[in-house]
Amino acid sequence: MYPPFFARLILGHRPGMDYTIETLSGGTPVCISDTHRFGTDSLLLAWFSRPWRAHRAADLGSGCGIVPLYWHDRGHRGPCLAVEVQPEGARLLQKSIELAGIGHITPLCADLRELGAGNYQMVSCNPPYFTGGFESPKAGRADARHERLCTMQDVAAAAGRLLQDGGKFCICQRPERLADVICAARAANLEPKRLQFARLTPARTPWLFLLECQKGRRPGLALQPDLVVQRPDGKYSPAMLEVYGKEAPL
Numbered sequence: 001m002y003p004p005f006f007a008r009l010i011l012g013h014r015p016g017m018d019y020t021i022e023t024l025s026g027g028t029p030v031c032i033s034d035t036h037r038f039g040t041d042s043l044l045l046a047w048f049s050r051p052w053r054a055h056r057a058a059d060l061g062s063g064c065g066i067v068p069l070y071w072h073d074r075g076h077r078g079p080c081l082a083v084e085v086q087p088e089g090a091r092l093l094q095k096s097i098e099l100a101g102i103g104h105i106t107p108l109c110a111d112l113r114e115l116g117a118g119n120y121q122m123v124s125c126n127p128p129y130f131t132g133g134f135e136s137p138k139a140g141r142a143d144a145r146h147e148r149l150c151t152m153q154d155v156a157a158a159a160g161r162l163l164q165d166g167g168k169f170c171i172c173q174r175p176e177r178l179a180d181v182i183c184a185a186r187a188a189n190l191e192p193k194r195l196q197f198a199r200l201t202p203a204r205t206p207w208l209f210l211l212e213c214q215k216g217r218r219p220g221l222a223l224q225p226d227l228v229v230q231r232p233d234g235k236y237s238p239a240m241l242e243v244y245g246k247e248a249p250l
Helices: 040-048 066-075 089-101 138-145 150-163 175-187 238-244
Strands: 007-009 020-023 029-030 057-060 080-084 105-109 119-126 163-173 188-198 208-215
Touching: 020 208, 029 089, 040 066, 040 163, 040 208, 040 238, 057 066, 057 150, 066 080, 066 089, 066 105, 089 105, 089 150, 119 150, 150 175, 150 188, 163 175, 175 188, 175 208
Parallel strands: 057 080, 057 119, 080 105, 119 163
Antiparallel strands: 007 020, 020 029, 163 208, 188 208
């Protein structure tokens, strides 16, 4: 489901175009396809992990590039590497970059397990959630949702290599995998420092958590108040209005 505060421009009828465009609140275009699109989880991760304006940042498993494009929409201008193993995802991000005239985001079609050392200050990832169960017949969607091409350990290890000492690693995952994420992060010298759960309403159990780790730091985890998507009247909460953009209507 697409967030309601984003204007969808259907451009697929133009000759040679096989994608549509979502426009973020600041005007940044995001090219998407049936296989590579984005949802609330990715937007929450992008909001939770926003780097400082000039920070060197990387996004692993970037898909259509929604996380780095969201960062750009909110003012990030530092060097940004967007790593995606599927060529279609990297192509869509390249098209978004061209449409917006962005010069600081670099798409890289590569396997994150093969990434070498880096000197980044921020690394984010919306990883595959599932280790088993039903898989989509669409290979691209199955790869994005199931640990077919990389595991949680692979993601954490890649982030650990890319980050400088003290650099931050931000990830979103399903609550039932919290222990897996913390164990993988610590094995990669990434210490969990900030944790926030997201729930649809105050009465619902969380469907997602957002975790920030720091490389080479001492233990000490701060639990933030849950992010609640909807108010009791069914309208979006102030926190979600901030995620989507302050100009979004109630």
